[in-house]
Amino acid sequence: MEHCGYIKAKQDPDEEKMQFQHGRVKLPGSRTYIHPHTYEDPNQAVRDFAKEIDASSIRIERVIGAGEFGEVCSGRLKLPSKREIYVAIKSLKAGYSEKQRRDFLSEASIMGQFDHPNIIRLEGVVTRCKPVMIITEYMENGSLDTFLKKHDGQFTIIQLVGMMRGIASGMKYLSDMSYVHRDLAARNILVNSNLVCKVSDFGLSRVLEDDPEAAYTTRGGKIPIRWTAPEAIAYRKFTSASDVWSYGIVMWEVVSYGERPYWEMSNQDVIKAIDEGYRLPAPMDCPLVLHQLMLDCWEKCRNDRPKFGQIVNTLDKLIRNPSSLKELANSSVWEDPPSPEFAVSTVEEWLEALKMVQYRDNFTSAGYVTLDSVLYISISELQKLGVTLVGHQRKILSSIQSLHTQGTHVHV
Structure with missing residues (x-):
């Protein structure tokens, strides 16, 4: 392991080699996600899916947050014969174990397999010197939940539907690749300066161990209860259909400008209420068609939920026909109820x-x-x-x- 600044010899371009993986030839253009844990040598997964970047091409500028494994900074990346771009840089803090290094880099092995305008783009990794880094595109407006809270009430409903459409489009791409996210929530969506929303957070360990929203479940490990489908909570059945349930919660977060799903209810109360058929009411000023789509995503039986492709089509229709968003849901739970005749004495x-x-x-x-x-x-x-x-x-x-x-x- 060299110290950063080391100049490396040029590698063979990967594209010229047929990639043999676990006895199958990975043909160019075949699109099924390969789980890094299926590799005998996890470092090989990183080599297959993430480009090694020379540390001297990176200029770190300022700290923008803390990740599970260390600091997150913004900075610039200047690759030979390419224009300089802004990037986000996650670095692995000193004193890590080999397992932590593997888990940290697994996110790059996953992200590097994706190429879609609504999925956060991996620029590459620095693994040959310290600190070990993951370099991604820079998203100026940060995480969607914080962004919405900061701009409460400032967007048109069409802009909000556009955000939802982008997220659904990214999720359709992931589900087509047989990738299940497991932790879809507004806090894991990033927003750039053009209001494009991109799905992020592909760490393998985060759902089970490190999410502050998570609660212990009976089988050990942690799950972000408020965003998770009942079958995933009850018997860990995570599928694209459980991602659709979470997507319905994200829609609700968007329309309510980052309000906390189920407010101050405890996780146990949420589980019980959902089991008894309770569903989140429409946020204020929510179009009826959007609340109906949320309710479709929250069908108890996972086969009854729409697929991401259907969700994208539905949102496209709404964007083309904005008058369909005029009728508001005015969910009865939020309305002032008719006063009962108070012939009551206790x-x-x-x-x-x-x-x-x-x-x-x-x-x-x-x-x-x-x-x-x-x-x-x-x-x-x-x-x-x-x-x-x-x-x-x-x-x-x-x-x-x-x-x-x-x-x-x-x-x-």
Whole structure:
């Protein structure tokens, strides 16, 4: 292992050699993803799929984040007879184990197999000197979730649908190559200066070990619960159809400008609610057709979910016919419910009228037993009472509002 700056002899161009892999000839143009772990020598996978870059061609400029294995920087890459480009540089921190080096570089072995405008592009790797680096194209606007939060409400619905279309197109390409992502979420989509969204994060270890959104599952390992299909949580059945479920969550994140799926519900509550048939309501101002597409992605039976190709076609039609986006979903959970006729005299009857009887014991044990006592309940108090669903909170607060306006101070 040399120190960086070492000039290397020119290698034979790989294209001239037939690649023999695991007894099969990999023909040019055959497009099936090859898992780096199927290689006896993982370094060979890196050589097959990632171009070695001379460290002297790279200029590191500033730190833009921290990755699982070390720093992420932005900088410039100037290859001989090519124009200089901006790049992102992930480097492997010192003191790594051989396994960490292998896991770090596996992302490059995966990314290097892909070539699509909506998949983050690998420029190459530096493996012959320290630090070991992965060089990718630079995405000026960073991760999609952060970008949307920063620009809340600033895009037209057509722009948002364009973002979704790009992500779906990248995912169609991956599923055509038989690659299952397993961790599709807005935080793993990157956005460039033209608002093009690209799927990223192809590390093999991240889903099971290192995602801050993940929760332990019964079989060991971790899974990002809020984004993951029920069959993948229950028995680790990860397929392109489970990626479609996650894609539906990404659509919801886009329309809600980066809101957290299922808000403050715990992972266990999310699993239980989904199992009982609950699905995320339409975000505010969400077109009906988009919420319907989300619900299609969240079909319980994975064979009933659309394929990525169908999703791309649906979004293309919407972009060509923007009037189809005019009708809003106004999901009933988000609307002010019609006020029940308050011929009620107890908190229990009131909750029954609202179809919220599941919270009865919580209210009683907290001392809310008369209607007067609930008139000044706040959102934070409702959360303490276990009313964590935003839709339920709105329904209860809206009803309290009508208690006020009707002057319904019923003394029991």
